[in-house]
Amino acid sequence: MYVRQCIESGYVSSAGPFVGRFEDAFAQVVGAPHAVACASGTAALHVALQLSGEQPPRMVAVSTFTFIASANAATYTGAQLLLVDSEPDTWNMNTQMLRDHTVRSARMGKRIPDVIEVVHVLGHPADMEPLWELRDRFGITIVEDAAESLGAGWKSGTLAGQHTGTAGQMGCFSFNGNKIVTSGGGGMIVTADADLAAKARHLTTQAKKPGEVYVHDAVGYNYRLTNLAAALGLAQLERLPQRLRSKRAIAAAYNALLGDLPITLPPRAPWATPSHWLYTVLLRKRFESDELVAAMAANGIQMRRVWAPLHRQPPYRKTEILGGGEVADDLYWRGVSLPSSAHLDAAQQNEVCEAFRQTVLASTRRR
Numbered sequence: 001m002y003v004r005q006c007i008e009s010g011y012v013s014s015a016g017p018f019v020g021r022f023e024d025a026f027a028q029v030v031g032a033p034h035a036v037a038c039a040s041g042t043a044a045l046h047v048a049l050q051l052s053g054e055q056p057p058r059m060v061a062v063s064t065f066t067f068i069a070s071a072n073a074a075t076y077t078g079a080q081l082l083l084v085d086s087e088p089d090t091w092n093m094n095t096q097m098l099r100d101h102t103v104r105s106a107r108m109g110k111r112i113p114d115v116i117e118v119v120h121v122l123g124h125p126a127d128m129e130p131l132w133e134l135r136d137r138f139g140i141t142i143v144e145d146a147a148e149s150l151g152a153g154w155k156s157g158t159l160a161g162q163h164t165g166t167a168g169q170m171g172c173f174s175f176n177g178n179k180i181v182t183s184g185g186g187g188m189i190v191t192a193d194a195d196l197a198a199k200a201r202h203l204t205t206q207a208k209k210p211g212e213v214y215v216h217d218a219v220g221y222n223y224r225l226t227n228l229a230a231a232l233g234l235a236q237l238e239r240l241p242q243r244l245r246s247k248r249a250i251a252a253a254y255n256a257l258l259g260d261l262p263i264t265l266p267p268r269a270p271w272a273t274p275s276h277w278l279y280t281v282l283l284r285k286r287f288e289s290d291e292l293v294a295a296m297a298a299n300g301i302q303m304r305r306v307w308a309p310l311h312r313q314p315p316y317r318k319t320e321i322l323g324g325g326e327v328a329d330d331l332y333w334r335g336v337s338l339p340s341s342a343h344l345d346a347a348q349q350n351e352v353c354e355a356f357r358q359t360v361l362a363s364t365r366r367r
C-alpha cells in the first residue's frame, strides 16, 4: 500500500515523505529520541563508527563471532581492530574479559580501544554492565551493532526496559532481506544525541550543506535510504509485533520439541529478552555440523552453519584477538541454525524438528 503510494507520487528516491515517517516510527519502536535511515546496516555502522571515539576512531574492539560487516564497517574508518572472543553463556563478546584487559592495558600504558562495537549476536542482547566502567573511567565510546536484535532488550540491571541499540552512544540496525524487518535493503542509526543525529544525516547525504546547491563541506557518502525502501520498511515495521510473536512461538516450540536431545539450546540469559532472529543450537561434536546440514538438505530442509569467526576470515586472520578465539571456534564448529522464518506454521515446525531429531539420533547411534 505504502509502496504503491510512493510509486504513484513519483518520489521513489531520497526525496519524499516515507524516509521521515519510517525514521519517526522506528525511533518510537525502539524508544530512541532520534533515528537516521541509511542505505544498509553496514552503512549505518560505518557512519556511526566514523562519528564515534576519536573521530575517526583509532582502535575498535569487536566480537570475533559476528557477521563480517561488523568488522568491515570499522575497517572503513581506518581504525585498528581488536577482536574479542565470545563468552559461553550468550555467545556475545566477552565484555568482562574486555574490561579486565583494558584496565590492565591502561595501567601498563598500552593503547586501549577508543570505541567498543558491541554486537547483539543472533538477537541475544550482550551483557553491557562491565562496559560502563570503561566508558566512565576511560571515555570509551560504545556503539551497538543491533542489526539482528530488533525487538530485543534488557529485563533487569541498569538497562531494564530498554531496547537494544539504545544503550550506547549510537545503535545500528539492518533491514537486509534476511533480517526481522526488511526494506529490501537498508539500515538505521538511533541515538539520544541530537547533534550526532544531525551529523549522521549530513554524512549520509554527501555532506551537502542544507539550503545551498552543490556545496559540500566534508567527504560524505551516498548512504541515504530511498523513499521506496522506506515505504516498504514502514509497512513491515507495522507488522513487527506479530512477527516477534511468531518468532518467540517458534523458539518455544523448538525448545519443547528438541529439549531432550544431546544438543545445546539457544542461549537465554535471565536478564534478557532476545529477538529470536535465528534459532541456533550447538551439536555435541564439531564434525557433526556439516553432516547434519547435508542430511537435513536431503530431507528438503535448509539448515545453515553459523559464521566462521572473524579471526578465521582472510582479511582479519592477522588481527589481534583477545582470549584466543577458542569459544568462538567452538560455536563455529558446533553451531547450526534451524529454519526460523516467522511464516513457518506449526506443521512445518513439527516436520523440521522430527527430521532434526531423527538425524541427530542417527548420528549419535553411529558413534
Ligand SMILES: *Cc1c(COP(=O)(O)O)cnc(C)c1O
Pocket: 040, 041, 042, 043, 066, 067, 069, 070, 119, 145, 147, 148, 173, 174, 175, 176, 185, 186, 187
Ligand atoms: C546484517 C548484519 C549487518 C549488515 O547489515 P546490512 O544491512 O546487510 O549491510 C551488520 N552486522 C550484523 C551483525 C548483521 O547481522
